[in-house]
Amino acid sequence: MSLSIALTKGRLEKNTVALLEQCGYGIESLKDKGRALVFQDTKKDVRYFLVKSNDCITYVVHGVADLGIVGKDTILENPQDYYEMLDLECGKCKFIVASLPENDLFHKVGHIKIGTKYPSVAKDYFLKRNMDVEIIKIDGSVELAPILGLCDGIVDIMETGTTLKENGLVVLDTVHEISARVIVNKAAYKLKREEIMNVLQDLQRMVNQNVKKDR
Known part of the structure; x- marks a missing residue:
């Protein structure tokens, strides 16, 4: 099944895109985005879109995005019905x-x-x-x-x-x-569990590698 991922524009955007690239995802269009807001991964069955931080949570809660990457600051200010799954250890x-x-x-x-x-x-x-x-x-x-x-x-x-x-x-x-976190839509986690877990495992692996480099 295809996945949709909401990415937060601005402060977290550069770190998030770099992390996805490290994971081997095809994010060329995100690096040279122009005025576009929706982007198709060239290697995976994944679609990305760039939104403001508060909207990232809204898209995930309403199921338009299966996953979202957003700052812990936004999560603390807007606690809603989603799973907070992973600390990306960036955007600190x-x-x-x-x-x-x-x-x-x-x-x-x-x-x-x-x-x-x-x-x-x-x-x-x-x-x-x-x-x-x-x-x-x-x-x-x-x-x-x-x-x-x-x-x-x-x-x-x-x-x-x-x-x-x-x-x-x-x-x-x-x-x-505060740091960047991955949040997941609850219904999507049931329906697309394997695909979502693959993304989370890819991201966790790169986070672990980056943490080791920084020590």
Whole structure:
């Protein structure tokens, strides 16, 4: 049976395509994609399409994609009905709590406001710390919010920490480690189990090899 795989555009795209190429898949069209959004593998009975991270989960949940490759950040913010099957050990970054140095959130008395693109993740984190905070959803540059006084601190993704430092913010805590994950549609896992397991085994083998190289 043929498989459809949803790939997340942007930050994870390059690493994902490289990993598929290492596995021996025919992803030439993904490397030279132009404006195309749907791509046929030249060696396997696999079709790929590129989507935004949140849409990757939507396509998998609704069965349009049998598998999806998406960041753990998106999974944490959008827990839905799918199987999370594999950590690809790439696209690594982390959810962090940060603030201006004078705003130590964990010792602040009174009302606390947190700016974030990830309200569910932020809410869960502070609930676990038994802290009652107001979550403010921000779609743009989250680092700007505490500087302008919109909030006391932020929950955001950090890769290198350069943007935080340049804006005078300090990291107070790590919320969760993030990397690219493979998710699978539950019905497809029953109907196309062999084909899906073949893809997962190919990816796992290359992940293991890459991890060994990095040590």
